[in-house]
Amino acid sequence: MTRIAMIGGGPKTLFALLELHDVLSPERAGTLHVDVYDPHPPGAGRVWQSGQPEVLRLNVASRIVDASSRLDDQNFGTWAACNAPQYMNDTYPPRAVVGRYLSEQFRTLSEQGNMELNHVPLVVLAVVRDVAGWQVHTAEGAEFYDEVVLATGHGLSDDPSAEEIPTAQNATPLIGEYGSLTEARIPPGGRVRLRGAALTAYDVALLLTEGRGGRWETDTTDGTGSLRYLASGREPSRIIMTSRTGLPMDPKPESIPPEIVELIRSRAQQLRRWGSDLATAAETNPHKMDELWRILLDAAADCAAMAGLRTSKLQLWRTALTGRSADMGTGDSVEGLWRRSLAVNRGAAEPTTRWVWARVWSGLYAQLVVAIDRVRWEPRQRKLFDRIARNFERMAFGPPERTVRRLVALFEAGLLVQDRSAGDADRHAEIVVDALTPSPGILLKPEGAAKSSLFAGLLEAGEISVRSGERGLLTDLDGTCINARGQRYESLTALGRPTEGPTLGHDTLNRSLHEEPRRWARRIASQLPLPAPSLSE
Incomplete structure (x- = not known):
């Protein structure tokens, strides 16, 4: 046997x-x-x-x-x-x-x-x-x-976090087990600082609010489906997410215009053909890798034009490199960015360059997985791909809209804020939670x-x-x-x-x-x- x-x-x-x-x-x-x-x-x-x-x-x-x-x-x-x-x-x-x-x-x-x-x-x-x-x-x-x-x-x-925080409530990543978030460990009224501001941090914010008996009420005055948070009294007084970039993950749209879906689908064959040529080449040519970005950038430019967004390939490329939309200001708040994203998703605001890239990246992702399978990257191209892929992950594979509406309500209630630095947790008597997702x-x-x-x-x-x-x-x-x-x-x-x-x-x-x-x-x-x-x- x-x-x-x-x-x-x-x-x-x-x-x-x-x-x-x-x-x-x-x-x-x-x-x-x-x-x-x-x-x-x-x-x-x-x-x-x-x-x-x-x-x-x-x-x-x-x-x-x-x-x-x-x-x-x-x-x-x-x-x-x-x-x-x-x-x-x-x-x-x-x-x-x-x-x-x-x-x-x-x-x-x-x-x-x-x-x-x-x-x-x-x-x-x-x-x-x-x-x-x-x-x-x-x-x-x-x-x-x-x-x-x-x-x-x-x-x-029992794997430790990538960079252990001695003062954190959890010694291992928060994956499927949340015993470190109990009221005994994080009492009502405490200040909580999260390392991270992505999917795991969003989970923690909801566990410490809705998970402790908080409720949501739909605001019927503005017609957008926005929510108000009704506190239970068992929440922390403040939940602080920390992020080096300050950029949130964009909400997945509940629907995508069919003409955009068809446009992106029409580019799949071009990407497959590029991947097939790459797989049969004797060695990976850096110029061949540059062609990948041209294919994706052309798709993004056509998607933007179809969506009615006046932009340029240069602006789209800057968004790919920085993760920031062309119209994004340095002082934009997270909740403001989320409100704009929700409005774009329901067709109530002009699309952004982030929205365009999200449609291209998610729409061509299955073909991309095959096209670059086991590619031996030249070091410069490897770094470039990793950088852009991280940015596109935030744009294309964020939380559902229902999660983002809840998080926006927590921001408006003053329970949730975002900071760009870890800060001095001990000086502020804050409770620290490591909310980074393991790489x-x-x-x-x-x-x-x-x-x-x-x-x-x-x-x-x-x-x-x-x-x-x-x-x-x-x-x-x-x-x-x-x-x-x-x-x-x-x-x-x-x-x-x-x-x-x-x-x-x-x-x-x-x-x-x-x-x-x-x-x-x-x-x-x-x-x-x-x-x-x-x-x-």
Whole structure:
């Protein structure tokens, strides 16, 4: 029997195992033993735990959530219709409900699938090459496996924050567990300073307000659907988000003009053709990479013209480099920027250059993932891409409008503010919370140390590799790790966020965006030995 260890039990592991189940031939059924290592419930993993507060919502449209298989053809929508009908038409349902769905799909696979599947609720400390395979070490000892898959997602549960804050309430990132935000730890009336002003910080702000009994009232006087916050009295007196840039994440629009959608779609073939030419070239030409920006800039200019925005390619390029719209002032408040974004989304204000880039980046993202897959960047181009991609992330992949309307109401109530510096928390007697989302990849920064002892040990042994200027593991097309000698290390695979860098866009529940899990499943299925015939045969 072939033994496989999956390190991490979140959606990436679930999707890979569902793919494996569906390609496993009947004669090989029962020849496979899989252990999933994760201290959290498998399927949901750390991020999607079903016990987390329902205040926390999905940040992508629920229609992309699909853990169906030959065992159970229900995607999230069809599952919700039967099991959580109050959310069946909710574009952004609670994460806890999505976690229930993912956990149930894992349980179905475990109970009815064609492999022996077990959950091991332990943190993996090390993976060590053995003569016959791999040793997986936990606090309770070591087990031996033929194959290991590294799918650690946002990190192991004991991974520290990138830059630890000794005075912070939480020593590890806020992912799926929020015990450091209780009223005992953060009493009503206290001043809270958050390191960060992005998705995790938005979560914390809602947990400390709506999560403590606060309510929302719709303002019917202006016709915009704006909200007023009605305090419960259990909130902090002030929640201070900190950001070096001062720029918020823009709200996702609830709808996009169909002519804009069609325009962006018409550029997909050009981007695919560019990616195909790049993949077949003998080496990566820096001038070829410049062509990528020309394609995207032309698309943005045409999108702006169609949307009625008078701008220039120079202004659009400045927005890409700085993250700031051409009409944005240095003193613009976060709540003011959000109100403008909400107005643009509903067609009540002229689009901005940030809005235009958000439509281009999100609309062409799937093609971009394929086009730049495992590109060996020239250092200057790598830095440029990372800089622009960070800016576009804020524009294209921000929170839903409902979240932003709530945050604007908190600003107006005086409960939420944003600062550009961390400040002197001790002098102000503030309670500090680290609300930064861990970066993807396995290194804290390019050329830096590994985030965990697990990856540090594999790097030191030369079993895995990270290219210069990147944070993520280099893998082959089926997820097989490339070792320090540049060779496929058969039987060691990495999927999802640990590989971000050479590959793009793993921080998603979109199962169809990457081919590695499907290709891994096919490789495993093709290599499994047929069971030995019984004596009666």
